[in-house]
Amino acid sequence: MGLLTDVLKEVPLSAELRKKIAKIEAENDGLKTENVILKDNLREAKAQIIKLEKRINEFTHNPELDETDILILKEIALTSDPAASYLAEKLNLNLAMVEFRLQRLIDIDYLSIWSIGGAERYSLQPKSREYLIKNNLIS
Numbered sequence: 001m002g003l004l005t006d007v008l009k010e011v012p013l014s015a016e017l018r019k020k021i022a023k024i025e026a027e028n029d030g031l032k033t034e035n036v037i038l039k040d041n042l043r044e045a046k047a048q049i050i051k052l053e054k055r056i057n058e059f060t061h062n063p064e065l066d067e068t069d070i071l072i073l074k075e076i077a078l079t080s081d082p083a084a085s086y087l088a089e090k091l092n093l094n095l096a097m098v099e100f101r102l103q104r105l106i107d108i109d110y111l112s113i114w115s116i117g118g119a120e121r122y123s124l125q126p127k128s129r130e131y132l133i134k135n136n137l138i139s
Contacts, residue, residue: 065110068093070137072101073110073128077138081114081121 065073071091076082079090084102088095102122105111110128113120124132132138 065131068097069101069105069110070132072098072105073124073132074137076111076122076124077129077132081123083119083121085119087122 068091072087075087075090079086082090084099085095087093087102088098091098102111102113105128106113106122109125110131112123112125114123115121129138
């Protein structure tokens, strides 16, 4: 039991007073346990906040688009869902490089990819259309 109970063992107390002391000590033990749980929850929440802040930074970080990326985005905006081979030919670029850049633009949510039994096609995401319009690259 608690320190108070040990001290009061020698003092004659009424049964009612002993019950009250026992109840208070039980509440105190419960609060200590709850405090430990809350501290653990707070530590976990802080760790989760750090993870989420990192994810937010990843999503809000606007990677720099170079001239080739912009050419690809502009051509996709002007062409109805072109294939990688069309873009490579139209922009006079190596197909492997175009495919690499297309995948990178997909990874950073500037493009989406789709296919219905044929060559993969590329479409602008709202983010890329907004970029092109804000920078007066398309009207």
